Amino acid sequence: MGSSHFVRIIQFFILLQFLDSCLSLPLCTDSRAPFSPNSTLQFCPYNGTVCCNANDDLLLKNQFAAMNISDPACASLVKSILCSRCDQFSAELFRIDSAPRQVPVLCNSTVSPNSTQSNQASLNFCSKAWNTCQNVSIIHSPFAVSLQGRAGAPTASNSTKLDDLWQSQADFCSALGGASDDGLPCFDGAPVVLNDTGAAPTPPTGLCLEKIGNGTYLNMVPHPDGSNRTFFSNQQGKIWLATIPSQGSGGVLELDEAAPFLDITDEVHFDTEFGLMGIAFHPKFTENGRFFASFNCDRAKWPECAGRCACNSDVKCDPSKLTPDNGANPCQFQSVIAEFSANGTASQPSLAKNANPSEVRRIFTMGLPFTSHHAGQILFGPEDGYLYFMMGDGGGAGGDPFNFAQNKKSLLGKIMRLDVDTITSAKEASRLGLWGNYSIPKDNPYTQDLELQKEIWALGLRNPWRCSFDSARPSYFACADVGQDHFEEVDLITKGGNYGWSVYEGPSKFKSSAANTSQILPVTGYNHSDVNTNEGSASITGGYFYRATTDPCMQGRYLFADLYAGTIWAGTESPANSGKFTSSKIPFSCARDSPLSCTGTPGSLLPALSYIFSFGEDNDKDVYLLTQSGVYRVVRPSRCNYTCANEGSSDAASPSPASPQPAGAGVLRAPFGVLGVIISFLCMALVNFV
Ligand SMILES: *[C@@H]1O[C@H](CO)[C@@H](O)[C@H](O)[C@H]1NC(C)=O
Ligand SMILES: *[C@@H]1O[C@H](CO)[C@@H](O)[C@H](O)[C@H]1NC(C)=O
Ligand SMILES: *[C@@H]1O[C@H](CO)[C@@H](O)[C@H](O)[C@H]1NC(C)=O
Ligand SMILES: *[C@@H]1O[C@H](CO)[C@@H](O)[C@H](O)[C@H]1NC(C)=O
Ligand SMILES: *[C@@H]1O[C@H](CO)[C@@H](O)[C@H](O)[C@H]1NC(C)=O
Ligand SMILES: *[C@@H]1O[C@H](CO)[C@@H](O)[C@H](O)[C@H]1NC(C)=O
Ligand SMILES: *[C@@H]1O[C@H](CO)[C@@H](O)[C@H](O)[C@H]1NC(C)=O
Ligand SMILES: *[C@@H]1O[C@H](CO)[C@@H](O)[C@H](O)[C@H]1NC(C)=O
Numbered sequence: 001m002g003s004s005h006f007v008r009i010i011q012f013f014i015l016l017q018f019l020d021s022c023l024s025l026p027l028c029t030d031s032r033a034p035f036s037p038n039s040t041l042q043f044c045p046y047n048g049t050v051c052c053n054a055n056d057d058l059l060l061k062n063q064f065a066a067m068n069i070s071d072p073a074c075a076s077l078v079k080s081i082l083c084s085r086c087d088q089f090s091a092e093l094f095r096i097d098s099a100p101r102q103v104p105v106l107c108n109s110t111v112s113p114n115s116t117q118s119n120q121a122s123l124n125f126c127s128k129a130w131n132t133c134q135n136v137s138i139i140h141s142p143f144a145v146s147l148q149g150r151a152g153a154p155t156a157s158n159s160t161k162l163d164d165l166w167q168s169q170a171d172f173c174s175a176l177g178g179a180s181d182d183g184l185p186c187f188d189g190a191p192v193v194l195n196d197t198g199a200a201p202t203p204p205t206g207l208c209l210e211k212i213g214n215g216t217y218l219n220m221v222p223h224p225d226g227s228n229r230t231f232f233s234n235q236q237g238k239i240w241l242a243t244i245p246s247q248g249s250g251g252v253l254e255l256d257e258a259a260p261f262l263d264i265t266d267e268v269h270f271d272t273e274f275g276l277m278g279i280a281f282h283p284k285f286t287e288n289g290r291f292f293a294s295f296n297c298d299r300a301k302w303p304e305c306a307g308r309c310a311c312n313s314d315v316k317c318d319p320s321k322l323t324p325d326n327g328a329n330p331c332q333f334q335s336v337i338a339e340f341s342a343n344g345t346a347s348q349p350s351l352a353k354n355a356n357p358s359e360v361r362r363i364f365t366m367g368l369p370f371t372s373h374h375a376g377q378i379l380f381g382p383e384d385g386y387l388y389f390m391m392g393d394g395g396g397a398g399g400d401p402f403n404f405a406q407n408k409k410s411l412l413g414k415i416m417r418l419d420v421d422t423i424t425s426a427k428e429a430s431r432l433g434l435w436g437n438y439s440i441p442k443d444n445p446y447t448q449d450l451e452l453q454k455e456i457w458a459l460g461l462r463n464p465w466r467c468s469f470d471s472a473r474p475s476y477f478a479c480a481d482v483g484q485d486h487f488e489e490v491d492l493i494t495k496g497g498n499y500g501w502s503v504y505e506g507p508s509k510f511k512s513s514a515a516n517t518s519q520i521l522p523v524t525g526y527n528h529s530d531v532n533t534n535e536g537s538a539s540i541t542g543g544y545f546y547r548a549t550t551d552p553c554m555q556g557r558y559l560f561a562d563l564y565a566g567t568i569w570a571g572t573e574s575p576a577n578s579g580k581f582t583s584s585k586i587p588f589s590c591a592r593d594s595p596l597s598c599t600g601t602p603g604s605l606l607p608a609l610s611y612i613f614s615f616g617e618d619n620d621k622d623v624y625l626l627t628q629s630g631v632y633r634v635v636r637p638s639r640c641n642y643t644c645a646n647e648g649s650s651d652a653a654s655p656s657p658a659s660p661q662p663a664g665a666g667v668l669r670a671p672f673g674v675l676g677v678i679i680s681f682l683c684m685a686l687v688n689f690v
């Protein structure tokens with residue numbers, strides 16, 4: 001049936017050093033995904049996918065009325081500025097990732113020449129705002145708030161003119177203006193529209209792989225010190241510290257199987273879908289030596305390893321009614337996150353070659369109702385430093401039989417977000433009903449939806465098998481979610497987002513009797529009929545947005561695969577930063593000079609990958625496939641005789657802070673009132689056979 005399987009995690013790590021932390025992606029100022037309101041907005045001229053509901057619209061209307069702006073031209077302009085909160089790109093317009101603003105970034109004169117706008121005046125919206133409102137009194141002016149006291153206190157009447165606040169247009173625009181040169185949109189008086197070129201950029205001719213290791217691993221996490229060292233872990237319970245050979249060197253992975261960094265095989269329960277599922281290193285690992293493992297344990301063999309059962313009265317589930325699954329009692333097996341330390345085995349954590357196998361602290365323990373679908377990947381958010389924990393629906397016959405994934409009190413079928421830097425006292429944790437030693441980030445979505453259990457970041461997942469943050473655009477948090485009978489999906493995860501399972505599988509209704517619910521559609525994926533596997537099934541393995549310089553033709557594309565079929569896809573976003581993807585199967589082959597032979601049958605250049613369990617990314621952003629037959633790295637296309645016009649331009653051998661601009665980054669904004677391209681998450685994978 002379904003498909004699912006094995007395990008999880010990969011990690012993505014912090015590369016703040018060259019991130020200019022741009023957002024991009026339709027997103028609201030509260031970090032939620034844009035939505036379709038129940039009714040048309042009456043005040044703000046936004047429709048389609050927006051960031052305001054009727055109530056927000058009314059509040060903006062009242063705020064505007066209270067400003068009592070006498071000049072009609074200025075009033076109209078201020079209204080448009082207030083209403084930009086409703087834009088589906090409002091998170092970007094208000095730059096919520098840096099210091100959040102009261103006023104969106106107003107398009108300045110230095111706007112991108114590729115703008116579709118032809119109207120000269122609107123090309124310089126900031127100047128227009130100044131000229132129109134310079135001498136007009138505005139009560140509780142949003143511009144005054146933005147000033148933060150820099151140019152004198154507001155007048156006693158609470159009424160200000162721009163003239164009172166800034167010396168000149170240049171001052172005004174230097175404070176509030178901005179251009180799209182940095183790849184982010186600015187506000188020009190109308191909804192943001194991306195420049196749709198129509199056709200998706202041509203996919204690369206192929207993916208060239210070299211084999212650098214023979215081992216089978218589930219997780220690969222680059223060392224937080226930024227070096228050429230990387231941690232690998234297997235499902236049985238060992239972590240190794242390995243050195244990655246430089247690109248083109250002909251070297252293989254330096255990994256000593258006999259000398260693991262950590263060995264917890266005695267604690268780990270290992271079986272088809274059980275094991276050491278995830279590892280994550282604290283962003284400040286080089287200072288504090290903290291790292292984390294997500295694994296499964298068996299209460300029958302290790303009685304202390306027991307947490308509250310995920311099937312409990314809070315979620316309207318009676319554990320005594322659960323039937324044993326594969327011979328296991330309900331909640332015999334647990335999902336655990338444990339903290340370990342690299343202190344004490346070396347003079348500083350980054351020199352440590354092994355770690356103490358005793359747990360420093362148990363972060364999380366939860367009993368599992370059945371034996372499948374409990375994902376288990378953990379990774380730190382590159383911007384917020386919180387620990388994200390991927391959890392499946394808990395399995396069971398018929399597709400989430402207890403509807404855990406849609407149950408807002410259940411942690412099954414969810415992505416959780418935990419603060420492991422502030423540990424709640426045991427007493428408080430028990431009062432709050434926490435599942436261990438962590439605290440709840442203040443802005444988790446339960447603050448907006450009181451029904452949500454506090455740990456939850458996103459819901460409606462079936463078995464999220466490998467998630468990653470785009471290293472160039474941290475707001476792109478992509479998760480592959482394994483499907484049941486038909487559709488394998490890729491989701492862009494947003495705060496509080498509901499991804500539909502088990503009411504929907506992909507875009508289609510799964511439980512016909514379930515009430516319709518609003519779901520965020522997958523951005524891409526594939527149908528089971530698109531792959532051909534011995535198992536008669538399919539199971540997606542999520543990968544990475546490719547950000548290395550090695551293969552320029554892969555730049556910015558999202559790589560993912562089918563676990564069984566060994567098929568690889570590249571998802572291409574078009575227009576850039578729209579959240580709209582098309583995916584193509586891409587051919588791949590083995591580099592003729594691969595350090596370890598990776599061809600299957602002699603004479604064939606097809607690598608014998610067998611199962612693709614996971615992907616990995618190193619500190620140079622080079623991408624790896626972790627397969628049953630070994631570790632493969634994406635290398636220069638010419639090593640496979642694939643052509644990529646720009647290949648010569650990168651020096652593959654040198655570690656370089658790649659992170660080039662997102663493909664086609666000159667994003668931009670657009671013409672008046674045209675909703676031409678209302679970018680929705682309306683995905684629809686166009687799976688082409690190549
Ligand atoms: C639409 O209406 C329903 C029922 O009144 C409500 O629960 C839901 O939150 C509304 N959705 C939006 C986007 O306002
Ligand atoms: C709303 O959408 C319709 C078509 O979907 C479009 O014609 C109209 O201009 C839009 N209205 C506004 C105010 O953007
Ligand atoms: C609004 O403006 C008008 C004229 O500009 C003025 O007469 C009136 O008193 C103002 N109202 C408030 C509440 O400030
Ligand atoms: C605003 O007032 C200043 C002088 O106080 C004047 O020079 C300027 O032209 C006025 N601007 C507009 C747009 O009326
Ligand atoms: C200015 O605003 C403050 C806070 O909103 C209010 O208490 C005060 O009465 C206002 N002053 C005037 C003169 O309107
Ligand atoms: C806006 O343009 C002016 C000159 O036209 C420039 O001095 C200013 O730095 C620009 N502001 C921003 C934020 O780009
Ligand atoms: C944007 O659209 C215009 C007009 O359709 C086109 O000429 C221009 O090349 C496009 N720019 C980009 C970056 O796609
Ligand atoms: C990998 O396996 C091949 C074939 O068994 C063997 O020749 C090679 O030495 C192995 N390489 C490493 C790095 O273990």
Ligand SMILES: *[C@@H]1O[C@H](CO)[C@@H](O)[C@H](O)[C@H]1NC(C)=O
Binds near residue numbers: 243244
């Ligand atoms: C890894 O990096 C170190 C430090 O830059 C270098 O000395 C070493 O040769 C590199 N190892 C490999 C296998 O490239």
Ligand SMILES: *[C@@H]1O[C@H](CO)[C@@H](O)[C@H](O)[C@H]1NC(C)=O
Binds near residue numbers: 289343360
């Ligand atoms: C590890 O060392 C760091 C830095 O000295 C210290 O802050 C931390 O408490 C230590 N952790 C443990 C578990 O000993």
Ligand SMILES: *[C@@H]1O[C@H](CO)[C@@H](O)[C@H](O)[C@H]1NC(C)=O
Binds near residue numbers: 641
């Ligand atoms: C690939 O290119 C090399 C060097 O140009 C050539 O010798 C080889 O025959 C080519 N292989 C294939 C399969 O085209």
Ligand SMILES: *[C@@H]1O[C@H](CO)[C@@H](O)[C@H](O)[C@H]1NC(C)=O
Binds near residue numbers: 664665
């Ligand atoms: C803008 O347009 C120019 C000329 O049409 C083109 O060379 C350039 O690549 C475009 N820039 C972006 C970011 O698309």
